[in-house]
Amino acid sequence: EDQVTQSPEALRLQEGESSSLNCSYTVSGLRGLFWYRQDPGKGPEFLFTLYSAGEEKEKERLKATLTKKESFLHITAPKPEDSATYLCAVQGGRRGGSYIPTFGRGTSLIVHP
């Protein structure tokens, strides 16, 4: 069974204070690791897909990296509008006819001005 553990559960940063969120996973045959952003009262919004160790993706102040056991979401010089819950998900074994991602519980990020 695929498992995803995200840490920390919550993170408070000052505007401009860079940091990283961690996603540790166990999966039989990784077929993709995903990062989503979720704002309060809204559905998750897709950010990145990573497929293999060493891969990196960037979007504005966010950079996702992947190793064989974990992924990091680096936030450089965050702004208050980066405040959200960040969800990590892994896609491994099949469930029925599809590969369905397993989500972690997320890291709640608050960036203070």
Place this chain on the structure above:
Amino acid sequence: DSGVTQTPKHLITATGQRVTLRCSPRSGDLSVYWYQQSLDQGLQFLIQYYNGEERAKGNILERFSAQQFPDLHSELNLSSLELGDSALYFCASSVGSGANYGYTFGSGTRLTVV
């Protein structure tokens, strides 16, 4: 607006009742996924439909059922509701039957069972 429409946004109902949640996927997407999100369980996969057919099943209770219609909209039926069914229910859609390009989620239906 993500392009995935869920109705209603909020629903309050009593234990033992039955409700129907509706989802219209993003234009062109053939897959619809239903997820349940609660504070203690996180985002849990319930069921997937692809072009009208059930494709994958997750932790969906027997009291819950879903279907996808020819126009690709989907409905999630929850019956014999219990207090523990209170949660956010999300619908997501994708073009194919995989998540590689990411799912597009709707804004969810908040179900409160009293």
